[in-house]
Amino acid sequence: MVVLLLVLVPGCGFRDYEPKPLSTDAFPAQFRTRDLDSQELRRYLERVGYAEPGQPIREWGLTGLTLAGFYYSPELAVAEADWHLRRAGEITAGQRPNPSLSFPAEYHTDPSGDEGSPWVFGSVVDVLFEAPGKRDARRDRADALSLAGRIELEHAAWRLHSRVRQALIELRAARRRRDLLREEAELNEKTLRLLEERARAGQVSTFRVTTLRMDRARTRMELARQRGRIAEARHALAEAVAVPEEKLREVSLAFPEVQPGPGGQLDMERLRGLALRRRYDIRRAVAEYAAREAALRREIRAQYPDLSLSPGLLFDQSELVWMLGASWTVPLFNRNEGPIAEALARRRLARKRFLKLQTRVLQKLAERRDRYRARNSALSEARSLLRDARERQTSRRKQYKAGYLDRLALLRGRRELVRARRTVAEAETARRLALAGVRDALQRPLSGRLALDRALQPLIEETGADP
Template identity: 35%
Template sequence: MKHALFLIPLAAALLASCAHYQAHPLSAESSAAAFAGRSLNDPGLRQFLTEQKASQGAWDVNRLALAAAYFHPDVTLARAEAEETTAAIKTAKQRPNPVFTFGPQYASFHRNTLTPWFLAGNVFYQIETAGKRAHRTEQALAAAEAARWRVSARAWAARSRVRLAMLDLHSARENIRLLEIEQKLHDEAIKKLTAQMEAGDVSPFELTQARLALNRTRLALQDAQKLSSTAEARLAAAVGVPLAAFKSVTLDFSAFSRLPVQSSSAARRLALTHRADLMALLAEYAAAESALRLEYARQYPDVRLGPGFDYNQGQNRWQLGVSFELPVNGNRGPIAQAEAKRKSAEARFQAQQDAIQGELNIALAAYAASRQKAQTAASLSQEAGVAAATTKRMVEAGELSPLELTRRQLEASTASLARMAAEIEAQNAAGALEDAMQARL
């Protein structure tokens, strides 16, 4: 038994090298309270914005998109999944642990023997062959890269939601401003028509039509006010913060005043070679390729060396054992599975690339058409404004009645609303094109 005393320090050393578990309790109440306390002045967010070189500036689409990448649960989940996949690299790089066996025996009939105990110990070392560890590591690295690309894809999806919510909020606020102007003009028109009807210059029908137009404007104004409230709530949800976080910040909508020209060739290059979801599928294909190489390498068996010691009847005997699997089946089944997985990974990549082609063609056509429509609406609105200014000069010269000026101003207001609607439509098309490219115009 004295020969077994060396096991005690060995066991102590092994136990000392073990990692220690750390508890991390999760509470629904604490999580809800943490969400309620989120703010755009969060120190962690400020540090993140500094790292992204966006610590200064107004809260526009791009800066709020970075806040969404920091706060939104979809991106947080993708980031946690990426960390989980990255942790697998350490496992893939590990060499197999040696296996120690110790089997003491006691002989009950030990007459004329030095000791009734028989002691035997072995240590088995597994030697991986054919580069299995390298292939396993390559597979884990490719899977981690795919997970990182999925984080980028989730971050872009978060940006898309932020942009859409900001565009809805901008549209609602602009419509409120224009509809309030139009409502005042309708009120003026009704007052003037009422006076003229009392004088017998206009019919009651014309006054009724003006009142109906006023009612439609009031209902449209209420719809715009409702959209403004809901859009602000959607923006907070898109960023991943409570609605109260926007009470103390000023939003910058200046990005929605531009409709830049986008080259179709550049858009196609970005969409087909740089989209994050496409790059994730490409990395998954690389992982499947590495998995296939690993299965081919597993045709060659690993070697297990088993040096051992045997103490028997006072004799110290040393042993050296060698063992390995006999590759009878040639690992054909797993190889066939790995080849099929590689083929399906290739098909997923090509299917996504083909789908992007169609999505991009639609987005390019829609953006070009809506951009042209916005330019036409702007031209018509400018013409209506010029007509209203001309009418005003004629009224001041006594050539036309004040009611005619109000009518021209209403026409200009309607043209402004149409221009705004066309610009919002074009901005929606621009957002769809950005999503097809996963890049800013």
């Protein structure tokens, strides 16, 4: 038996230790080289069906930037590593306890007979038989925790998609506001030059000139503030995609088209049903509660002791002796009351947290729905004001051509029209952000090229060999 062990054990599939030390100096250089034109990212995009082989990507929109974020995101990598850890827990939970082998040896100082050997040699095998249901409970708990890890991975992908979308909305809005402020600043300059000429001729008061100069200063200040907001939105987009900010300046961005969106009236009952069925945090909480249930079942099964059988063979003074031992834990001082009480308390805590989560989700959904309805109404009012401003400006042009209005009144009308357009642009941005908030509250599963089974599978396969 000893020779058999010496032959078989080295042939088993043992893994060798491979050191992988951390280095604080390697990552900064690696991060600076990240860009949206790398060959590795290109191969990934081709594999998920976003990029065509040999065809350049001319514009990076919401889908492309989200997929790039999937490839580079450290948050997604952490969620993926956690999922691999939980999947490894499934292997641990399904393992059966290995038998143990011992070799007792004894020496007798007074052997019986002249030919008797003073040595006693033997071998004993200890085989553990677990109480029924323990292993199944462990596997059920590991399966539930693995499912929760998978849902968290999908949730991390959704959060990344949401951040990319919001950063694109903010960047588009900041650029639009900047363009309208530039137009308004140009009109202020033209109007100010005309007023200064008339002030020198004594046709207008200096108060009107001073007032317009203050408006010009405010417009310039707001224009400088918008440049800062453009930089902030671009940095937020770069952080979501996990690439250096300067790399985004080298590519052309495609912003999502302005969608009409749903009407102001949203069916709250339907929204509640959708949120409570498919939100990632709700589904993860259900999986974690199932893990608590399995843990409680495991502790209940632990009340019953495991049985250990120990068959053996002894060579005692030239004679073979067969033996069979059995042992188990006697539940004399406790019957696992403590762990059972803890498992019951953890399950109760998980239930209370789930109810708290449902309450928070429903409250947030109602808040987001009401915010969207308010932003939708504000946009309707802003568009109505813009229509009125356009009608007034059309009337001013006719009066100007007929000689009833001067150029100063026409410039003043153009400034009013630009400000109305800016009000509409800000109202559209507010409504788009509110609609994005409703979508975040619902967390509709990603589809198409962003479907997680399709988009994450290449990344999982790439790291699955060495989690």
